[in-house]
Amino acid sequence: MKINVPLFLHAVPIALRGWLGVILVIMIVVLIMYGLNLIFRDR
């Protein structure tokens, strides 16, 4: 095992983008689904 601090520092911002990306995609879907639920509520 060889500790690689530079690779870790390189990975952190990309990983953060990944996690926030998942939350962002899901939030967009949540908004669309609320909209669809409203439109198709009684059909």
Place this chain on the structure above:
Amino acid sequence: MLELFEYVAMVSWRQVVMWMIGGLLIYLAIKKEMEPSLLLPIGFGAIMVNLPLSGAITQIENGVSEIGVLDALFSFGIETELFPLLLFIGIGAMIDFAPLLANPKLMIFGAAAQFGIFFTLCVAALLGFELKDAASIAIIGAADGPTSIFVANYFRSNYLGAIIIVAYSYMALVPIIQPPVIRFCTTKKERMIHMSYTDVEVSKATRILFPIVITIVSGLVAPKSVALVGFLMFGNLLRECGVLNSLSETAQKVLANLITLLLGLTVAARMQAELFLTGETLLILALGLFAFVFDTVGGIMIAKLYNLFAREKINPMIGAAGISAFPMSARVVHKIGQQEDHGNHLLMHAIGVNVSGQLASVIAGGLILKLFG
């Protein structure tokens, strides 16, 4: 007569260890019923590939390569990503997204619980794994076998065999891993929070549009995720469209069973002693556990954050159900809720978050392909 036993002398101690590991996987599958549909074929396959000059895997004899059936299946089914994707059709047809569609905000907790994947990725990079291997190891935290196979294979990870064994083993161990983490991260008062449940009818149009919307949105953000998300959602569309019931049933039962059977055996092709018995395998075992723990922590913490701003508080334990291990994780949350207070019924909420975890883990896999591919 002695020539019958000439290969016995070729057995190495490493191969014997692999037989024992194969035997252990078979024992866990049969005796403990831990993911038996996968651990049993994987365990048996591990024994097959670790026999001297095994005909199940490719051997080079006198400079001539004799293709083994497991390697052929690996090239055909896993290197092309065909098996995990076909399995996704079956899984998509099995998932009922209705509890989620009735309360879409639950999806946020599924997304938040993917924290463990990205945190583990950083830790694996710190421990010296190459970024692509780190990403492949971290996806164990998706608690989703086909996604782990897809991502690890996409990155041509050297640790594919270990990653898959660890992913499926921990999925089966969710009822043991999650409770202490949930208890550590929540107070008794929080665990006793009741949540009201109203049965909201979800229209057929919404159910049909959901898989299409998910595919378009995730495909626009991460084009590499289209196959991963698209096959899952296609399976779900078969289920929800209402006119292809026989196809939906075939996908859920025949297709999923057949692929699972082949997948287990095929994965074993990468469990040859020299590839599997390394120090890295132990590290992957530890990192997989790390990913599961921090998925649980991430889901709970976002649920707590939500409570800071919400008028109607939610039980933060449901955030822990945001992993893909369905329905084990939801059951764990419900059981802990009941242990604290018999009248506390969290199952339907936890199921909603659990289903969102299934979805979010696939999207996380797609984003990892985009960011590190």
